[in-house]
Amino acid sequence: MDPESIHTGERVPHGGEPDQRIRDFSANTNPNTPAGVSSVYEDALEESRRYPDDEYSAFRAAAAEFVGCEPDRVIPTSGGLAAIRLAMECALEPGETAVLPAPSFGEYAREVHLQGATPEFVAHDELLAVPEERLRKHSLAVVCTPNNPTGEAADPDALAAFAARCGESETTLLVDEAFLGFTDLPSAATLEAEHVIVARSLTKLFGLPGLRAGFAVASGQNRDDLETARRAWSLGTPAARVGTFCLRQDEFVRDTRERIERERERIREHLERRFAVSPSDAPYLLCAVDDRVGGAEMGAASDADDAVETLVESARAAGVAIRDATTFRGLDSHIRVAIKDRESNDRLLEALGCTRGRGTESTDTRGEIGGDGSSADGEAHE
Template sequence: MDPESIRTGQRVPHGGESDRDLLDFSANTNPRTPDGVGDAYAAALEASRRYPDDDYPDFRAAAAAFVGCDSERVIPTAGGLAAIRLAMEGVLEPGDEALVPYPSFGEYAREVRLQGATPRFVRYDELIDVGPTVLESCALAVVCTPNNPTGDAIDLDALAAFAARCADADTTLLVDEAFLGFTDRPSAATVDLEPVVVARSLTKLFGLPGLRAGFAVATGEQRDALATARRTWSLGTPAARVGAHCLRRDEFVRETRGRVARERERMRGALERRFDVYPSDAPYLLCDVGDRDVSTVIANARAAGVAIRDATTFRALDSHVRVAVKDRTANDRLLAALGVRDREDVGPETDP
């Protein structure tokens, strides 16, 4: 990282509610965890008396099977954000430019700036259409799929075509798939091109955000560089053991995807009675509250015991909130807090 940029840098806001008395819809994490997580964590505790195996063969094998790539291409990291930083540290130098989507995850621009580089903002739904003239002037391009906070995912064929243009321009493509596991869409890890680095997070899909487990996927010299730069013992033993356990819980993943899809559509139908709601492939919905005051909408929800995300902190959004998609009971509490109270109006019970 660039020392001067660190001194002048700032942190960015995130979801996540510290008040345990509030139902937290500001962070997009699964309210459920796979069976056996507690046992896997307990078994890892005694093993934590030794340093981890820095090769992480079991974790890498589970991660590779999950996204459909060879295990040699997997680089273990302490969460998806650690994978993003690792990729940017390996590519960006002071004075470089990086294509950054907006509105999207605020950490992209922050991490670019920490390297002494400059973010060049492009609308998230226009970024993969950028041509060679722009790409040739940028060392890095960032894509988020599904995009946070809008929720829409990118077709893999379109993403692969963009990756090929990045390869021609010698531009690294960083694909953040933090929420892709909530869908059945294939990972960009299957696009085996050297400029592509995929960042994955385990902790959202498996409901363990405090565990800090994730990984990057890369190929060729890009993979070698990331593997060399990766911090030694980049995953603690509990994170590696629990992460591998979760990645192999196929039935849990299928159940989660089905529940999220059903509840997301039910919630969208209800919320559209009050707000403009963006289509989404993700475990969250972005709502434009129109001429209502965002802070009042948030305060009223908190008074009803529910925390929602102030989405005006995302670039170019000024009348928006974001809400997570959880299970049926919790989602009904959210709808009530936002003024959608009649269960008959929001559809029949479908969540098993």
Template sequence: MDPDSIRTAERVPHGGETDRDLLDFSANTNPRIPDGVEAVYADALEDARRYPDDEYIDFRAAAARFVGCEPDDVIPTPGGLAAIRLAVESTLEPGDEALVPYPSFGEYAREVRLQGARPRFVRYDDLFDLEDEGLESAALAIVCTPNNPTGEAADPDELAAFAARCERADTTLLVDEAFLGFTDLPSAALRARDRDLENVIVARSLTKLFGLPGLRAGFAVATGERRDALETARRAWSLGTPAARVGAYCLRQDEFVRETRERVASERERLRDALSERFDVHPSDAPYLLCNVGDRDVDRVIESARERGVAIRDATTFRGLESHVRVAVEDREANDRLLAALDVRGDRD
């Protein structure tokens, strides 16, 4: 990191509610976890008295199977954000330019600035339309799919074509797939491998899909020189033993993943139909919905929901959004409580 940039950097607001008396719709995590996780975690505790095996052979194998890459291409990290930081700091130097989508995850611009580089903001849905000259000036381009907070997933063919254009421009492409596991879309890592593209770095988070955000487990995927750079730069013992064991176990729970995708898709559409009675709701492929509250006061909408026991995300903290909130997609009972807290009748039969 660039020391001068650190001195002027600021923290970024996120979802997540610390008040356990509130039903938390501000963070987009699965309300369920796979059966058997507790036993795997308990069994790992005794081995946690020793340093982890820094090779993480089983974790890499499970992650590679999940996204469709080779185990050696997997770089274990303590969460998806750690994978993003590792990619950014191994790519950018002070003075470099990075293409950062908006509205999107606020940590992208922060990580770019921490390296002393400059973010150039581009509308997330305009990124693939950039002229080649716009790519050539950038050392890094970032794509979030599904995009957070809007929820739209990038078309895999369009993303692959954009990755090829980035490679011709000598631009590294970082693809954040934190929520892609909630869909059945292929990983950019698979498409990059099929097309022999070595400029792509994929960041994955396990803990959203498997309902364990406090576990801090994730990974990056890359090939060639970029893979070597990430592997060299990653911290030793980058995953604790419980995180590595539970992560590998979860990544093999195919039935849990299938059921989660079906439930999220069904409940998301039910929620969207209901919320559309009161708000302008953005289409989404993700486990969350972005709602434009119009001329209502955002703070009052949020506070009113809190008074009824539900926390929702203030989306005005995302660049370019001024009248929005974001809500997670939970299970049916919780979703009905959300609708009641937002004064939406909907279909709760």
């Protein structure tokens, strides 16, 4: 990390609602956790009287099986964002450049800046087409799949081709798969390319963002560098034990994927009657808001920026937190909403005014504020 860059850096906004009375659709976390997690955590807490085993053999084995790689390629980290920082610390030097998608996760640019490097932004849907000659000037390229906040996952063949061009240009490729576990798509860990680093988060798929558990996957010299540079005891005992347990809950993962896909399409149908909704493979939907939402319909605001603010405030007054997506680079009239369980999703539709007169099955819960227990991991990944 570059000391001079720290003085000029700043934190970025994230999703997440700390008020437990508010249903949190601003952070993209699973409202459910696997059965048995509490018991695993309690047993691990008792064992936390000693330092963790820094080898993390069981965790590495479970993570490797989950993404399809060898256990020795897994680098335990305290969340996906810790894996991203570790990768950038190893890949970037002050004065170098990195190519990043936009709009996308705001921490990429911040982490690049903290290394004393400079980000160059490419439209998220054009990044995989960047040619080799352009990649040559960059030390690092970042792909987010599914992209946050737009939601679309990278085509595996297109990603593999892009990874090959990164290899030819000697550019390290960091693939952030924070939300890939919500899909059936293969991990880039299966590419087994020495210049590719994968960052994974456990906490969103398994509904435990406060636990801070994740890992990186790398090969060759990158693997050795990450393993050497990672902090000692990079996972607490509870995070390591719970993470190992969760990664082996195949039925929970399968049920979660099916529910998310089903609910995402149901919610999309209702939201599209009021907003322009981006295609998504992720547990969230990006919605474009026009000035009619804030003005004619809500009696406030005369432009899209004010419309978003008005909509966020109106939803919160109805007991629902949604993400103001105008803080993402290039977005000036958008919100992002997470996909939760059916009852909570109906509450979201009601708060956004997408249920009245449409014959939905939404439960009438007006006048009360509820909480589904979801929490944020500070936009790691929002």
